[in-house]
Amino acid sequence: MHEMSLIKGMLQIIEDQAELQGFSKVKTVWLELGKLSHAEPESIRFCFDIAVQNTLAAGATLEIIRTPAFAWCMDCAQKVSIKQRYDSCHLCGSFKLSPIEGDKMQIKQLEVI
Amino acid sequence: MCTVCGCSAKTEAMSNNETLSIHHDHDLVIDNTRIVKIEQDILSRNNALASNNRALFIKRGVFSVNLVSSPGSGKTELLTRTLTDLVDYCPMTVIEGDQQTANDAERIRKTGIPVTQINTGKGCHLDARMIGRAVMELNVMPNSLLFIENVGNLVCPAAFDLGESRKIVLLSVTEGEDKPLKYPDIFHAADLMLINKIDLLPYLNFNIEKSIEYAQHIKPDLNVLQISATTGEGMEAWYDFIRAGHTAATRSIISE
Numbered sequence: 061m062h063e064m065s066l067i068k069g070m071l072q073i074i075e076d077q078a079e080l081q082g083f084s085k086v087k088t089v090w091l092e093l094g095k096l097s098h099a100e101p102e103s104i105r106f107c108f109d110i111a112v113q114n115t116l117a118a119g120a121t122l123e124i125i126r127t128p129a130f131a132w133c134m135d136c137a138q139k140v141s142i143k144q145r146y147d148s149c150h151l152c153g154s155f156k157l158s159p160i161e162g163d164k165m166q167i168k169q170l171e172v173i
Numbered sequence: 174m175c176t177v178c179g180c181s182a183k184t185e186a187m188s189n190n191e192t193l194s195i196h197h198d199h200d201l202v203i204d205n206t207r208i209v210k211i212e213q214d215i216l217s218r219n220n221a222l223a224s225n226n227r228a229l230f231i232k233r234g235v236f237s238v239n240l241v242s243s244p245g246s247g248k249t250e251l252l253t254r255t256l257t258d259l260v261d262y263c264p265m266t267v268i269e270g271d272q273q274t275a276n277d278a279e280r281i282r283k284t285g286i287p288v289t290q291i292n293t294g295k296g297c298h299l300d301a302r303m304i305g306r307a308v309m310e311l312n313v314m315p316n317s318l319l320f321i322e323n324v325g326n327l328v329c330p331a332a333f334d335l336g337e338s339r340k341i342v343l344l345s346v347t348e349g350e351d352k353p354l355k356y357p358d359i360f361h362a363a364d365l366m367l368i369n370k371i372d373l374l375p376y377l378n379f380n381i382e383k384s385i386e387y388a389q390h391i392k393p394d395l396n397v398l399q400i401s402a403t404t405g406e407g408m409e410a411w412y413d414f415i416r417a418g419h420t421a422a423t424r425s426i427i428s429e
Contacts, residue, residue, distance in 0.1 A: 062296075065297075069218055073215070091215075098329075098331060134393075166211075167211040168212060170208070172207060
């Protein structure tokens with residue numbers, strides 16, 4: 061996945077927040093990346109370090125919070141953990157699973173000056 | 174007072190909280206940072222623009238479809254046939270997306286339907302901002318159909334909502350049956366799967382039932398139609414889908 065496009069989205073959010081919340085430099089970014097989300101952590105890290113050069117987040121540390129994936133099994137009628145999107149339910153073997161957690165890509169908080 | 178060395182020298186410009194950085198040279202850096210809570214999705218900007226597009230389509234009674242697939246699955250051929258067969262049905266417009274060239278837009282233009290080509294350059298997908306701008310350029314009419322042909326890519330378009338009414342994933346029988354398992358995100362995001370080039374089945378080992386089974390592992394309620402954009406086989410069911418969507422879209426403005 062083209063993580064650079066996502067990092068650009070992150071930078072836009074950070075720049076908007078800098079205006080709204082009155083800060084001029086970012087030291088740390090905490091990013092939640094769910095296991096089912098559309099991004100690969102190592103590529104995100106790589107692209108982040110490049111993209112933040114000459115921005116208010118230049119040199120910032122990126123802390124990635126990986127969150128586990130859960131789905132709702134329509135046959136068991138309960139929440140089950142999954143490793144990948146197309147897994148079957150580990151309890152009943154059904155494929156009728158609807159992902160409910162683990163697909164977020166969210167900036168949680170920033171450490172700013 | 175400098176809280177590092179305890180000296181009391183202080184300039185008038187310094188407040189009580191300011192310390193060493195102005196008149197001392199210490200290795201220590203005083204931490205005047207703070208934590209700012211954000212809790213915003215990275216794609217929130219795109220999603221907001223997509224919502225704007227969606228609201229505009231609903232307001233104008235426009236039924237819009239976002240066609241996604243690998244390069245070469247037959248999206249443009251599907252579109253040219255659809256536009257030709259439905260030419261008298263209602264006003265239609267097309268947004269074409271490719272990295273480079275206006276070749277696809279040229280093919281569409283030959284059908285007489287208004288089209289705009291977006292070249293993404295190094296970009297690998299269309300996004301909501303691009304669609305918003307194209308819609309303004311095209312002046313999409315009320316009660317019309319809008320077809321968006323995305324960049325040929327089974328990975329990235331999955332994450333980028335354009336504000337479309339429906340996302341259609343195209344898989345041709347010259348590809349592998351297990352594409353849905355290899356590229357689950359796009360099949361999960363789709364509202365309809367079209368299996369194309371079925372006229373070539375006699376020459377291939379493609380197992381249609383397996384392909385549908387794989388797709389429905391990823392998305393249990395995914396509807397599947399089998400078509401050939403070249404021969405026209407199966408296209409009527411696709412047109413029924415479009416007409417039903419269009420009717421629903423136009424009814425929703427009447428009811429407001």
